[in-house]
Amino acid sequence: MRFHERQRLAREQEIVSVARQLLASKGYHDTSMEQVAETVGISKATLYQHFPSKDDLVGRLIVEHLDRLLALLDSPADGAAPVERLAAALGLMVTVHTRGIGPELDTNAGAIRALVLDRPACRERYERVVTRLAALVAEGQAAGAIHPGLAAPVVVQAMFALSCAAGVVRGQRGDALDSATAGESVVRLFLDGVRRLPQPPSTFLRAERGSREGEAGATIAKTAGLS
Template identity: 35%
Template sequence: MVTTVTAPKPSAPPKKASFREKMHQAREDAIVSAVNRLLAERGFEGMTVDEVAAEVGVAKASLYKHFPSKEHLAAAAMVRILQRTLEHMATLPPQLPAHEKLKSVVRWAMQVHLAGEMPLLPTENSTLRSTLMAHGAYLDALVEVSDGLGTWIGEAQASGALNPTTPPIVVLYTLFARACDPVLGFMKAAGQHTTDEIVEWVLATCFNGLNTR
C-alpha cells in the first residue's frame, strides 16, 4: 500500500471544527445539567435514564454515545458540581479571613441545594460509589476541593475563629454534609420561610451550634 497515491487527509478548517466541538460540548452540558437536577431530586437510584433523555429532549441511545453508563452520567454531574465549587472558591477575595471563606462556600452550597441543583451524596455500597472511586476526574476535583477547604480550615483554626480542638477532618466532612443537609429541604417544604432565612439559620446553626452562646 505504500505506493498508493492518496490525498493527505485535509485538516478541517479551525472555525468549523470549533463549531462542531462547541455544539458537542453544549449538548453534553445540557445532559449533565439534567442529570444534576434529577440527581438532586431523586438520588442516583431514583433517577432513570429515560427521565434524563426526556428532560434533555434526546433519544436514550444518544446519551449512551456520550456516556457509557448511568454511573458515568452521574459521575459527570458530580465532577461538575465540584468544579462549580472550585469556581466559587476562586472568586473569594484572598484577604478574606479563612473562616469567612468557609462560611461563604457553605452558604453558596446551601443556595445551590435549595435551588434543586445539589446532587445527593451517594449511599455507601452503591454501584455509583465504585464508579466514582475509579473516576480520575472526580477524584482529582474532590481532592482539589478538599485541599482548598483543608487549608482554610487550618488557617481558621490557627486564628482561633474555628474551634482548634475539633479534628480538621470532622470540620471538612461537616462542611460537605451541610451542603446536602436535609434540614434545608424540610424547611423549604414547610414553606413558612424564605430561602434566605433558611440558609442563614442553618448556616448559623452549623457554625454557632444549637446552644446559647
C-alpha cells in the first residue's frame, strides 16, 4: 500500500517539475495540459486524476514559489537591514522566477492574477508576501536607508516586475551573458539605480558603495543570495 503512495507522490513531483519547466518557457496560455501530459509520458486523463484542473496544477507551482519567498521573509533578521532583506528577496525572485508566472502576476489583469486572487491558498500567501515586502520598505524608510519619496506599493511591484528582466535577457542571448551576471545587474539596479554620481565624494562612501565595481558586484551577489 505504501509503495503505491510513494509512487504516486513521485509521479506528482514529476508532473509538477515538467509543468514548471513548460510554464517557464512558454507561459500560462501557451502551455496546454496535453503538452504537460505528453512530456511526462502519461495521458491527459491520468494527468487530470492528479490535478483536477489546470489551475490546480498552476496553483501548486505558485504556492511553492510563494512559500519559498515567505520562508526567506519570515526567517530571523539576524541583524540584516531592511534593504538587505529586500535585496535577498529579489535575488530569490530572480533566480527561481518562472517566466510564465511572474509577468502575469505583475499585470493586474491576466489569468494568473485571477487565479491567485481566486484561490485562498494562493491569495493568502501572495498577500502575506506583499505585506511583508511593503513593511520592509516602510522600515527602511523610517530608518533613512530608503528614499522616503518612493511609494512602498510601487517598490513591491517593481520587485515583481524586475524579477522577470534577467530571465528575458538569458532567453535572448546565448551564453554571452550568463544568468548570474544578469541577476546581479538586476539586484544592483534595484539597490542603486542606474545613475552613478560623477566622483565618489568621500572615502566612507567609496567603501560603502564600492569603488571597484567588481567588488561591489560580488558583495551584491552575496547579499542577494545569487550563486
